[in-house]
Amino acid sequence: MRRQFVNDPADLVNEALEGFEAAQRGRIRWNRDPSYVVRADSGRRRGKVALVSGGGSGHEPLHVGYVGPGMLDAAVPGAVFASPTAIQIQAASRAADSGGGVVHIVKNYTGDVLNFRIAAELLEDDGIRAEAVFVDDDVASDTGDGEGPGRRGTAAVIAVEKLCGAAAERGDDLDEIVALGRRITSGARTFSVALAAGAHPGQGRPSFDLADDEIEFGVGIHGERARQRHPFAPVRDLVPEMVDRVRDPLGLGRGEHVIAIVNGLGSTHDLELYAIHRELVQVLAKEGIVIDRALVGTYLTSLDMAGCSITLIRSDDDLVDLWDAPVSTPALTW
Amino acid sequence: MRRQFVNDPADLVNEALEGFEAAQRGRIRWNRDPSYVVRADSGRRRGKVALVSGGGSGHEPLHVGYVGPGMLDAAVPGAVFASPTAIQIQAASRAADSGGGVVHIVKNYTGDVLNFRIAAELLEDDGIRAEAVFVDDDVASDTGDGEGPGRRGTAAVIAVEKLCGAAAERGDDLDEIVALGRRITSGARTFSVALAAGAHPGQGRPSFDLADDEIEFGVGIHGERARQRHPFAPVRDLVPEMVDRVRDPLGLGRGEHVIAIVNGLGSTHDLELYAIHRELVQVLAKEGIVIDRALVGTYLTSLDMAGCSITLIRSDDDLVDLWDAPVSTPALTW
């Protein structure tokens, strides 16, 4: 039986957002209804393209933790693992817009895609241009047949938000940022594994059970099981296999450069994440792939899942500059 | 059965430190033997007092995540939940010293106290002055009789490292920083609770079991059980009780100011931590206690324990200035 620190689980997201706003001391404003989180200084710099992302809650610090200078202008949280509504997205986009239009950064899930698309149509009537970057980096959901909802979106969205955020700060226009976001996405792939599923707030059981000697291999971030199970193995065996999955579809070869994200999916400890990163460094070094930049930590969760993902993003000098540009948000600052 | 992403559990700490160093891209250097982590630019500013902390591993991001400008100059990691040795501490302190002497920030546990004290004696022979600030904020371990090892050290150490780090940056001398650290500590208390214990790397079972309807009330950060169990309760009931425990020994009254830390002990989700912070804000508002600054997140862990702690630190204008001063470390930056 898993338990959480909650009152009524149905109130958790709103109570958390209220606490989140209080902790940010005025740097960020939470609008309760429709619910969205926005930079307190948003709209100040006329003409800056606004970046808005969102999706189900339960993935914190994603997305609300990435609102701030150098990254998102607004984030739109849905219920746990459920898309925000089009009206929330529309309201957040209106609040974030400074006249330069809005870029929606959307993880590729049916509900999110639908609601962000609708919001864009509503915004058109408001005279605000909104264009979407759909992030679909999860190789485990690649059916290869072009049918169905396509690859899911996962940790690459952090890089898209960071890099496009930096581009918006430096004054890139809407079309440039959308093109950048799509370029990053097309060069990004992620593979996720889990040792234990997370448990929904208020629910006693994790969303699936796993035998002691199994790893969920290619897991999703909403409690979806993977298509494959893998025998439990030390990270020195696991990481090379994960790297294979992401490197092959990208066609990464010797001498090429990447930005790497080693992400914990909830309850995986920093000690483990850093040990995984060590393996990643060794595997890529052996293959002659250069890590330009790395982010190692808990940046996108699936509640308290014990799991991790490895993301590789094809990199170049422009992306490295954007990566290094200052960012100042609750969950990512440099 | 709990499992982790590891190779040989005995190698985990060193492998993690290697990965950690790689991810920091030269801002931080890990010395393998004796093991310590040090700012790459340490020793550059002659005369700056060096801040060194350390303790058992398994509490990450504490302490290695707090090495950097505005906070620690070096951190000394022991094995999981075991003190670093005196020789490690001596070596780290030598590497960190810039001629201004060294302040040791030490959580109050027998092993840590012993080894840091010994290190200070060894350093004396090296001609380096080292003074310790022992942090003992955990009210649950207060026997009140002045006997035994005294109150344990826990999350207040983050504030001591941050605030003393800022004081060192602005040029305070060793005696001033030690006095500051002791002043912060004497005005700081923490209370911790857990819904589930963490599991040692490679060990199948958490360090204790808990019935579904129980909360470990006053838990330690090394898998020690609490002296009390508490019936499972919503955070609206739990938080006021936790606040009572920390406020009473501090004698905090209406109109007084605090810095608050709401800390996750491992697998507690940000949604929960922010919901807890919301309750804290409400309780303190009702009592007329002013929160000058708040830190809400996972800053000191006990492996993957499902738990949280609330720390209150008596605050004033000087502490707020030091709190707001820039800090740039892997785990805390603003």
Next chain:
Amino acid sequence: MTTGFTPAQTSQWVDGFIATVERAEPELTDLDRRSGDGDFGTNMTTALRRTRDALVRNPPRDLGDPFETMSTTFLSYSGGTSGPLFGMWFREFAKAARGGEEFGVGELTEATANGLATIQRLGSAKVGDRTMVDAIAPAAEALERARSDGADLAGAVDAALEAAQRGAKGTSELLGRKGRSSYVGEAALGAADPGALTIALFFQAARVVVGRRSG
């Protein structure tokens, strides 16, 4: 002969739709249980209850207000796939009605055609994919025909209702190709698509209002 719904009547239409769907909730939920995840009825009634509340708080003043309110409520509060699609469906009715005096055959035909286009653009379902499109598309065709035939309002509504009902019933023989029913395959055969049925209930509510006036 009626020429169009008055503002009072668009209100009655929406009120009637809400009541009908609430009565059908258990049946709709059951159908979604057989072909999806069983939350269709809840998704609908949650949003519709909020529509009712909103209409009480801000009584409609314009011909299009009842549709507008319903659209916003669905777009604001509905979680499922059908919710935002219905929100955009009602929005086309609001647009066609906005500022007008009467909601006639022309407006009805236009709203239905635009609703179909919007839902297909957003959800990319084709006829035969076992979705609400299987009710909307025949209704849109029937309305185009009624309009070019010069049918009166009652005749046009009757034609749309009949076509939507036929389309909705027909979904029980279809294999799902969009939405959750695409995951359950043959298991859904024999059960109609709840989204398509709800479209038919929408035209049925219109029929009741038209009948009431002409009767």
Next chain:
Amino acid sequence: MTTGFTPAQTSQWVDGFIATVERAEPELTDLDRRSGDGDFGTNMTTALRRTRDALVRNPPRDLGDPFETMSTTFLSYSGGTSGPLFGMWFREFAKAARGGEEFGVGELTEATANGLATIQRLGSAKVGDRTMVDAIAPAAEALERARSDGADLAGAVDAALEAAQRGAKGTSELLGRKGRSSYVGEAALGAADPGALTIALFFQAARVVVGRRSG
């Protein structure tokens, strides 16, 4: 009559100590199991094995080097409470010996007295608290007495050994007041404190060297 340990003899003393403790490991571990957490023997032998390795890699050149090496190894690698305390204990022997030609009664007395002071400063255990102090304190007293009585090296070592052994044995009747044995209370009665016994083994190793030479 011997005046002091030569550099070769301090080496023999340390080597002998390592061997004795390794032989006694099961017994020491068992005693720690009865009064603590059962890791005493491992804590000792891990550090002592590293001392042996370090002495092979860097053979002692100075009278104090064997103690110095053992001190550093204990301070570098031992996890338990006893490890760093022993590290500081050996360090006083290294300090007293450093640079000298012989380790005589004066040095022995001084090192033991300083070791006692250091261990009490660091661990704040008093005589009777059931720790290594219960072996060190009587040894220190015995050495003071031997020195003022003008005893020779063998006599002084004998006196220290006898006092340490008596103190160590006596701990089996004491209730723990420092370290882990303070948690187990009466359960430890009848078992001697392993830290105190190890101090006795240290003097016993000295006795063997002195005996060998004088014998």
